[in-house]
Amino acid sequence: MHRCRDPLHCLLTPAILENIARKGDESQRDWAVRALNRDQSIRMARVQNAKVRGRGPREGADALAVEPTAKPNRIIRSAEGSESVRGKIVRREGDPPSGDTATDEAYDGFGDTFNFFLETYGRNSIDDEGMPLRGVVHFGAQYPNAFWDGKRMVFGDGDGQVLGRMTASLDVIGHELGHGVTEDEAALEYFGQSGALNESMSDVSGSLVKQRKLNQTSEQADWLIGSEVWTPDIAGDALRSMKAPGEAYDDPLVGRDPQPGHMRDYVDTVEDNGGVHINSGIPNHAFYFVATGLGGYAWERAGRVWYEALRHPTLKPTSGFWRFAGLTRRVAGRLYGRDSGEVKAVQAGWEAVGLQLR
Amino acid sequence: MVRSGGFANLRVPAHLDTSDLPPEEAQEIEALVGRIDLEDLAERSPLRGRGVDRFQYDLTVVRDGEEHHVTASENEISPDLRALIDKVLTHGSPSGRSPTRPE
Numbered sequence: 326m327h328r329c330r331d332p333l334h335c336l337l338t339p340a341i342l343e344n345i346a347r348k349g350d351e352s353q354r355d356w357a358v359r360a361l362n363r364d365q366s367i368r369m370a371r372v373q374n375a376k377v378r379g380r381g382p383r384e385g386a387d388a389l390a391v392e393p394t395a396k397p398n399r400i401i402r403s404a405e406g407s408e409s410v411r412g413k414i415v416r417r418e419g420d421p422p423s424g425d426t427a428t429d430e431a432y433d434g435f436g437d438t439f440n441f442f443l444e445t446y447g448r449n450s451i452d453d454e455g456m457p458l459r460g461v462v463h464f465g466a467q468y469p470n471a472f473w474d475g476k477r478m479v480f481g482d483g484d485g486q487v488l489g490r491m492t493a494s495l496d497v498i499g500h501e502l503g504h505g506v507t508e509d510e511a512a513l514e515y516f517g518q519s520g521a522l523n524e525s526m527s528d529v530s531g532s533l534v535k536q537r538k539l540n541q542t543s544e545q546a547d548w549l550i551g552s553e554v555w556t557p558d559i560a561g562d563a564l565r566s567m568k569a570p571g572e573a574y575d576d577p578l579v580g581r582d583p584q585p586g587h588m589r590d591y592v593d594t595v596e597d598n599g600g601v602h603i604n605s606g607i608p609n610h611a612f613y614f615v616a617t618g619l620g621g622y623a624w625e626r627a628g629r630v631w632y633e634a635l636r637h638p639t640l641k642p643t644s645g646f647w648r649f650a651g652l653t654r655r656v657a658g659r660l661y662g663r664d665s666g667e668v669k670a671v672q673a674g675w676e677a678v679g680l681q682l683r
Numbered sequence: 684m685v686r687s688g689g690f691a692n693l694r695v696p697a698h699l700d701t702s703d704l705p706p707e708e709a710q711e712i713e714a715l716v717g718r719i720d721l722e723d724l725a726e727r728s729p730l731r732g733r734g735v736d737r738f739q740y741d742l743t744v745v746r747d748g749e750e751h752h753v754t755a756s757e758n759e760i761s762p763d764l765r766a767l768i769d770k771v772l773t774h775g776s777p778s779g780r781s782p783t784r785p786e
């Protein structure tokens with residue numbers, strides 16, 4: 326990660342820098358403009374503020390560090406088997422463990438995901454403005470699902486026959502929170518290719534949160550999504566595999582993993598919002614190729630490129646795989662240089678799934 | 684009917700024919716179907732709400748010999764339609780066909 330050369334820069338919020346740039350004397354203005362222009366200065370300022378605030382005021386710094394403390398604000402409610410998202414609060418930020426497994430898994434998983442986005446990309450929560458992380462557990466009667474409803478992450482306990490507790494997998498939690506980030510940055514329409522891209526962004530988030538938590542390199546990671554969710558009766562490693570789409574499970578009761586890992590196998594369907602959880606296998610597979618092609622920790626370069634491409638202003642709600650692939654290459658060129666190994670790895674990753682960038 | 688989507692996207696087909704049911708149950712379901720404005724739902728399909736990873740239901744309802752196709756997201760379903768879906772899921776055959784009257 327980029328380090329601050331001048332610690333004072335990093336304590337200043339963009340708003341303060343902008344103010345100095347407008348109102349300071351000439352040398353102050355130059356300095357502020359340089360700080361503002363420097364890649365990452367804005368995000369780093371937020372992260373550094375958060376860290377400094379966490380340690381208490383520092384000499385000469387506290388007056389400048391006006392950004393709110395970047396710490397998660399988690400609020401977990403229990404639906405107690407109903408389909409209400411306004412059940413009673415069972416754990417708030419700072420509360421000790423509740424003793425209820427789903428509640429504590431959601432709380433801890435939100436914390437891991439929050440820290441992942443803050444520490445790797447300098448993002449302060451879902452909206453980058455410190456939005457509270459609202460979770461609902463024990464939703465519905467044997468409800469075998471988890472979802473993001475636009476405001477909160479909701480988790481069922483599973484039917485017990487096929488699927489178990491949805492909070493059991495950290496990547497499921499990271500996936501749902503990732504939906505919030507995607508909605509905030511790109512609002513990718515949840516249908517067809519833009520929807521599959523939306524789904525893939527969430528799988529990437531979920532997988533990277535887990536990899537970072539386990540301190541795994543791209544070679545060590547299992548690239549599985551939801552490996553703790555199947556009941557022991559089901560023959561499957563996970564719900565999805567980014568490494569081998571289509572091979573996550575094969576079971577007499579639930580059938581076979583329908584995901585393609587290449588454009589030639591793209592599935593046209595009206596079910597599942599036009600196959601959003603099916604064709605997400607294609608960009609998932611591309612991400613896997615890019616990350617393993619580069620080696621090391623996947624969140625550092627491959628993840629950073631994906632994240633910056635998601636935030637790119639030319640990514641539209643209706644954008645599909647091609648647009649996104651092109652943006653990842655452009656972003657990689659900007660971050661690492663046009664002839665860098667990163668650009669080559671990005672290009673090769675997309676090519677491996679049938680998306681040849683010109 | 685087919686349920687799809689959700690985080691896991693496990694495809695769940697279900698078929699229910701009221702003529703296979705005991706008269707009392709059949710009447711209950713037929714009354715339920717009678718209360719649903721199928722023409723309107725079919726016209727407005729697909730009904731998609733805000734939110735992601737929700738279940739999607741694709742239904743074909745045959746009422747008085749007429750077929751109606753309805754596609755609705757879990758969070759855009761009226762209580763009557765929800766009750767019907769639950770009946771099909773719990774009483775229907777998972778094969779996608781009726782067990783006693785194969786098509």
Ligand SMILES: [Zn+2]
Pocket residue numbers: 500504524527690735736
């Ligand atoms: Zn999703």
